Amino acid sequence: MAQLREEIVTHPEDLAACCVELAKCEHFGFDTEFVGEDTYHPSLCLVQVATPDCLYLIDPLTAGPLDAFWQLVVDPARVVVVHAGREEVRLCRLWTGHTPGNLFDLQLAAGLAGLAYPLGHGTLVHQVLGVQMTKGETLTEWRHRPLTSGQIRYAFDDVRYLLPVWRRLSARLEKGARLDWAKEEFVRLAANAAPDEPATEKWRKLRGLGSLDRRRLAIVRALYNWREETAARTNRPTRAIVRDDLIIEIARRNPARERDLQVVRGLPRRDLDAIVETVTEARNLPLEACPIVFGREQDPPQLALVANVLTAVLGDVCARLGLAANLVASSNDVKLLVRARLAGQPLPSESLLTAGWRSAHILPELLAVLDGRRLLRIADIQAEAPLAYTDALNLPASSDE
Numbered sequence: 001m002a003q004l005r006e007e008i009v010t011h012p013e014d015l016a017a018c019c020v021e022l023a024k025c026e027h028f029g030f031d032t033e034f035v036g037e038d039t040y041h042p043s044l045c046l047v048q049v050a051t052p053d054c055l056y057l058i059d060p061l062t063a064g065p066l067d068a069f070w071q072l073v074v075d076p077a078r079v080v081v082v083h084a085g086r087e088e089v090r091l092c093r094l095w096t097g098h099t100p101g102n103l104f105d106l107q108l109a110a111g112l113a114g115l116a117y118p119l120g121h122g123t124l125v126h127q128v129l130g131v132q133m134t135k136g137e138t139l140t141e142w143r144h145r146p147l148t149s150g151q152i153r154y155a156f157d158d159v160r161y162l163l164p165v166w167r168r169l170s171a172r173l174e175k176g177a178r179l180d181w182a183k184e185e186f187v188r189l190a191a192n193a194a195p196d197e198p199a200t201e202k203w204r205k206l207r208g209l210g211s212l213d214r215r216r217l218a219i220v221r222a223l224y225n226w227r228e229e230t231a232a233r234t235n236r237p238t239r240a241i242v243r244d245d246l247i248i249e250i251a252r253r254n255p256a257r258e259r260d261l262q263v264v265r266g267l268p269r270r271d272l273d274a275i276v277e278t279v280t281e282a283r284n285l286p287l288e289a290c291p292i293v294f295g296r297e298q299d300p301p302q303l304a305l306v307a308n309v310l311t312a313v314l315g316d317v318c319a320r321l322g323l324a325a326n327l328v329a330s331s332n333d334v335k336l337l338v339r340a341r342l343a344g345q346p347l348p349s350e351s352l353l354t355a356g357w358r359s360a361h362i363l364p365e366l367l368a369v370l371d372g373r374r375l376l377r378i379a380d381i382q383a384e385a386p387l388a389y390t391d392a393l394n395l396p397a398s399s400d401e
Contacts, residue, residue, distance in 0.1 A: 005054040006156055012064035018049070018056050019068040025051050027104075029081035029162030030073070032088055033142040033155065040231040040238065044091060045142035050081075050159040057155050061145065066095065076101030081166045083107055083121045089193035099190035106165055108185045108327070113172040117324035125161045128168050133157060176322070181357040185327075204294075208248040214290035215283060219251040221291055222282035223275065230271070241271065255279055299335075303342060307335045310366050312387070313376065317365045319385035328362055329353050341370060 009018050022028055029050040036042035047058040047066065060066055073080050073092050082088045083106040089099050110124055111117030122133040140151055147155075173179045203224035209217065224247060231238045242250075246267055255261050258272045267275075311334050318325040329352050336351040347354045353363045368374035372392060379388030 004050075004160065007054060007056050008152070009056055009058040010062045015058060015063040015066070016068070018058065019072060021054070022049065022051065022069070022072050025078060027052075027079035027081060027163070027166070029159050029166065030088065031082065031158050031162070032091055034087070034091070035141075035143055038237065039235045041094060041235055042087070042091065043143065046147075046155055048155050048159040050162050052163060055156050055159060057152065059145075061143075070096045074098040074101045078102060079104050079166075081106065081162045083124070083162065083165075084118065086189065086193040089190050093193075099193070103186045103190055104166060104170075104182070105186055105189055106162065106169060108189060109166075109169040109173060109182050111324035111327035112178050112182055112185065113169050113176070114322035115324070117327040121158070125165060128165050129161060131161060133161075178357075184356045201291075204291075206244050206248060208245070212248075212251055212293075214287060214293055215285075216251040216254065217293065218282040218285050218290040219254065219279050220247055222278050223247045223250060226274065226278045230274070240268070242267065242275070250275065250279065254283065299339065300342065303335065303338050306370070307331065307338045310334050310338065310370060313366060313369050314362070316385045316387040317362060321361070328358060334366070337366065337370065 007014075007018070009015050031048045032044060033046040033048070034042040034044045044060050044066075047056075047060060047069065049056040049058065049069075058066065058069065070092055072078070074096050079102050080100045081104045082100075085100075085103065085105050085107075089103070093099050106121075106124060107118050110119050110128075115124070115127060119127070122135055125131050125133055134157075135154075140154075142151070170179070173182050201221075203221050206220065206224070209220065212220065223242065227238055227241045227247070230236075230241050243266065246264065249264060250261065250267075253260060253264070255276055258276055261267055261272050261275065262269075311331055314329060314334060315325045318328055333351040333353050336348040337353060340346065340348050347363075349355070352358055353366065369376060369389075375390045375392055376387050377390075378386055380386050
C-alpha cells in the first residue's frame, strides 16, 4: 500500500487549500471526532479526510467554519466513504441542512458482501485487507489542544484504510450485482440518521405508556416535544432537562401547580413553571386532539412459533446468498409478515421485507414457506445453510396404508 502524504489543517488558509484539493477528487473518505455527552448538539473536535494521495486532519477549532468542506460532502458529484456513518450524516445535516449527496457506508456494504454486520472498523480492515489496527484513543478528550502524538496517529489511521476497503467491497458488490442494493441501504441510512421531524411520534417509544389514558398521553407528547425544543435551544442534553421516566411520572400526576411537582425526586427545579404550563396546555386539549391509546397486540400463540420458523428460513436464505441476516431484517419485520397473514391483511409496508431489493430477492422465499407452497427439512446439519426445500406441488401423492 502506497505511503500517503499527511497534513494537519489548522488555519483558514490551509482549509481553503485542502478544499481545493478535495474538489478535484471523485471520491474521498472521512470520519469525525466529537464530544456529545454534555450538549444537545455534538461538539465537533476533528475531521479526518482520506484522498487517494493524502490524509488530512482538519481542526474545526482553529481552521474556521467548515462550510466549504460540508458543501463538498453534500455534492452528489463525488462518492463520500464512511464507516458506520450515522453520526457523520447527522453532523452534515446539522451544518448544511442536507445529507451527503453520494454516500458509501463500509459497514453496510460489508453486510451485503458476505461479511458480518455490524463489523467494527478495525475488524473490517483486518478481514478485508489483512491489516491489524490498534485502537488506543477511543475515549480520548478531543477538545484539548494541542493534540498528542498518539491522538494524531490514531486520527490518521482511522481514515487511512477507508478507500482501500471501499475499492475491495465495491468490487465484491459489483461482482454480485448488489451495488443497487447497497445504494438503497445508504439512502435509508441517510434518511434514518437525519434529525427527526416534529411530526414523528418518538415519544411513543417511552416505557410506561401502557397505563395512561388519552389525556395523559397528550401530556407525555407535549412534555417530550417541549424537552426536545428546550434541549435544542439551550444546547443541553435531553436527560438534563427531564429524564424519560420523569415524563411518565409527571403525566401520571397531572400537576396543576408547581408545588405538585416538588415531591418528584430528580426533577430539576429551574423548569417547573414551564413544565406546569406545558401540562396545562395539553390537559386543555379537546379529547379528539389527544393521542389514541394503542392496545397491546394480542397475538395468538402460533404467531411466535411460525415467526421463529420463518426467522430460521431467513437465516438459511441469507447464508446461501452471502448476506448478513440481521442487516436484511429484524425479528419484528418477520413478525409483521406473519401477523398480516393471520389477519388476512395486505403485506405490511412498515416491514423492511416488503420494499426494495428485499421484496424482490428475500420476501418471495419467506412467503413460499409461510403460505405452505414450499416445505423444508434439515438436509445437512454441518452446513452453514442446513435447510433444503421442496415445492409442495411436487410432493408425491400419499396412499392409504
